[in-house]
Amino acid sequence: MKYKGYEINTIEEGIEIEEIRDFDPVHTFECGQCFRWRREPDGSYTGVVRGKVANAGYIDGRLVIRNVTFEDFQNIWFDYFDLGRDYGLVKKAIVTDDIMKEAVEYGNGIRLLRQEPWETLISFIVSSNNRIPRIMKIIEDMSGYYGKELEYDGKIFHAFPDAGSLAACSLEQIQICRAGYRCGYIHKAAAQIEQGAFSLKKLAELDTDEARKYLLQLYGVGNKVADCMLLYSGIKYDVFPTDVWVKRVMEELYFKREASFKEIQQFAAVKFGEYAGIAQQYLFYYAREHRIGI
DNA sequence: TTGCAGGGGTCAA
DNA sequence: TTGACCCCTGCA
Numbered sequence: 001m002k003y004k005g006y007e008i009n010t011i012e013e014g015i016e017i018e019e020i021r022d023f024d025p026v027h028t029f030e031c032g033q034c035f036r037w038r039r040e041p042d043g044s045y046t047g048v049v050r051g052k053v054a055n056a057g058y059i060d061g062r063l064v065i066r067n068v069t070f071e072d073f074q075n076i077w078f079d080y081f082d083l084g085r086d087y088g089l090v091k092k093a094i095v096t097d098d099i100m101k102e103a104v105e106y107g108n109g110i111r112l113l114r115q116e117p118w119e120t121l122i123s124f125i126v127s128s129n130n131r132i133p134r135i136m137k138i139i140e141d142m143s144g145y146y147g148k149e150l151e152y153d154g155k156i157f158h159a160f161p162d163a164g165s166l167a168a169c170s171l172e173q174i175q176i177c178r179a180g181y182r183c184g185y186i187h188k189a190a191a192q193i194e195q196g197a198f199s200l201k202k203l204a205e206l207d208t209d210e211a212r213k214y215l216l217q218l219y220g221v222g223n224k225v226a227d228c229m230l231l232y233s234g235i236k237y238d239v240f241p242t243d244v245w246v247k248r249v250m251e252e253l254y255f256k257r258e259a260s261f262k263e264i265q266q267f268a269a270v271k272f273g274e275y276a277g278i279a280q281q282y283l284f285y286y287a288r289e290h291r292i293g294i
Numbered sequence: 295t296t297g298c299a300g301g302g303g304t305c306a307a
Numbered sequence: 308t309t310g311a312c313c314c315c316t317g318c319a
Contacts, residue, residue: 032302128303134315135302180313185304222304243302284302 001070004084008073014054014066015073022087023063024109025056031110031285033232035123035136036143036160046152048143050076050116051159053152067152082111082234094272094279099253103286110285112278114234117200118193119160124228125185125220141177142166167194185220192218208236223261231277240268240276246284248293253283 001008007018029037029045037047044057044064054077055066068077078084095101115123122142127135139160146161146169166174167190174183192198198218203211208230215226227241242250242264250264251257259267272279287293 124302125304129301129312130303130314131301131316137315175313178314180315181304181311182313220304224303228302241302245302288302 003070003074004078006083008070009062010070011064014064014068015070016059017063017065019061020063020083022109023081023111025058027107027110027285028113031107031281032132032288033281034113034115035132035139048150048157048159049080051148051150052076053150053157055153079114079234082114085111087111090275090278094275094282096271100279100282103282106289107282107285110281112234112237112281113232115232116160117203117229117233117235118163120233121189121200121218121221121225121229122160122166122186124225124232125189126179126182127228128182128220128222128225130182138177138179142174142179145173145176163190163193166190182220188219189221203230203235208238211236212239227277231280237277238269238274240265240272240280242268242280245288245293246280249283249287252293253287 001010006020009016009018025043025045026039029039029047034047036049037045039045040055040057042057044055044066046053046055052067052072054068057064065073065077091104095104123135123139126138130138140158143158143160146165147158148161150157150159166186169187169190171183171187174187177183179186189198193200203214206214211230212223212226215221215229216223221229224241224243227239230236230239231241240246242261247259247261247264250267251259254267255264268276268280
């Protein structure tokens, strides 16, 4: 059947989408934006999103999403995979030079996932001064201890715990996830949100600068985490999360000298505009895979 | 085997 | 602007 321009078939294991453009699972799931998708031996990926387990991969040129009903697709996955956006147009807008042209060609098929805001916030608080494998383990452990149990394909999975569940935990209970000093950040953020002192829903109503400032009120959230949270939950696309890697990459590819964080952000805002965040993702992935900026 | 540096940042002085 | 920070990993 047709749904918003896509041809969707319901099959026994889930659904399949024909002729989908600009969706490469490897580039999308391994470009550093998400922490809960794992590669299976057959090359597909299994992940937990909004309390549902799913598996995604290509078979004969069709994107197959297993353990998903057509209704789930309409309510969750269409939005999560950002399928309403024409990445062809995005690419046109951000490719203004040979560097971006190459980065976009290389990272062809990266989509920016619209992840659940609360989970995204905590994931990127955990990411501070940390590496991806360890971030994944902490998120996994936290879900295992405090998230709802789910089952798929004979295996047990866990949803990411909601704010109420983590707010109900003592600091010691959060510390068993081995997130170190970030446990205090998580504990406080959960309390602020659960008590209604802070609303993640409000972010969408604010302009980008206001949203960023508002997020900085949360203990443990600085500029980098705020920008990641806004971008990877699909709330704002004109942010340019600048960590030490992106800084080095921008210095090497564009500035040819040292540049301050502020300088880089201003440069990106002018050069890439409303899709600066997506440009950052292509650039970062390209640089990481080519070991630029090391 | 043990020891030490340093990591996709934030906070506080 | 600078150092400490929890925990883990990589590498002498």
